[in-house]
Amino acid sequence: MHKMNSKNKTFIDKLRSSGLRPTNQRVEISKFLFNRKKTFHFTVEELKNSMNFKRSKKISTATFYNTVHALKSAGHLKEFSLENNTSYYDTNIKSHHHFFDNGKVIDIKSDKITFQKLPDAPKGKKIKNVEVVIRLENNN
């Protein structure tokens, strides 16, 4: 007996293309992450807390880590780091940049930043990507 409406398909596809069977837990995580208009920035701990908050049967920490890691490896999530030893993930996987405003992260669309000059890659290497972080502080 399959419970699957057309809306779920997309989430399930993301899981399958990450090499993951679409179990209930994973489908719910995938929905939670991708069924939204705006891009979503999160840590695994935040994701776990916000999803488990209302659930009677909690999804385990390991499942959150496994699922997020697989989605990231498959390219459905983008990982980035702040200076607090925690991994952040972004549902916006298109190349883009970030504002950091004391712990808060805001996406900057790729075309908002263009370069006049970029260095050459060292010999034997090539550029995989370029990421810009603009740190903000309060005016005045």
Place this chain on the structure above:
Amino acid sequence: MHKMNSKNKTFIDKLRSSGLRPTNQRVEISKFLFNRKKTFHFTVEELKNSMNFKRSKKISTATFYNTVHALKSAGHLKEFSLENNTSYYDTNIKSHHHFFDNGKVIDIKSDKITFQKLPDAPKGKKIKNVEVVIRLENNN
């Protein structure tokens, strides 16, 4: 009895301006960090291991963390992050950028990158700094 030649002064000044008394341990750490030609990238663990390697009397982990943290807060070190939940520090505090080549970090001088277009800061905010990370991969 003071053992202090003019060379040490500089290291001691960095400590004092970080609000730290120049104890033996701290002076040695400060020397180790700043008494070099090229800029130095390190994690606290790496710093501890390389300094303690040859010492009979080891400097404690807490002292490394405290000292590095104070030097960073005072602006004598720059902190940055890779995607491995570890803090990296850079003795080059001038605004500059980085190549990341699987875990290896290479400085890029500030003037090697210039922008054609940068976004405005959100209202009430201003730009504190802009950092570029260029990720490398092997050719072919």
Place this chain on the structure above:
DNA sequence: ACATACTTTAGAATAATTATAAAGTAGTTA
């Protein structure tokens, strides 16, 4: 419906970092 390989989970293990509190030291003062 079976078999099998993949999953979930609680809990242990690990790694980086921070906190604690007792013993030691720098810098000031008398």
Place this chain on the structure above:
DNA sequence: TAACTACTTTATAATTATTCTAAAGTATGT
């Protein structure tokens, strides 16, 4: 210089983020 006080060092415990483990459960092909 002796004494004092506040700051330091250190070993160790605690904390946080993450990964590992192994037993019990489930998806999927036949």
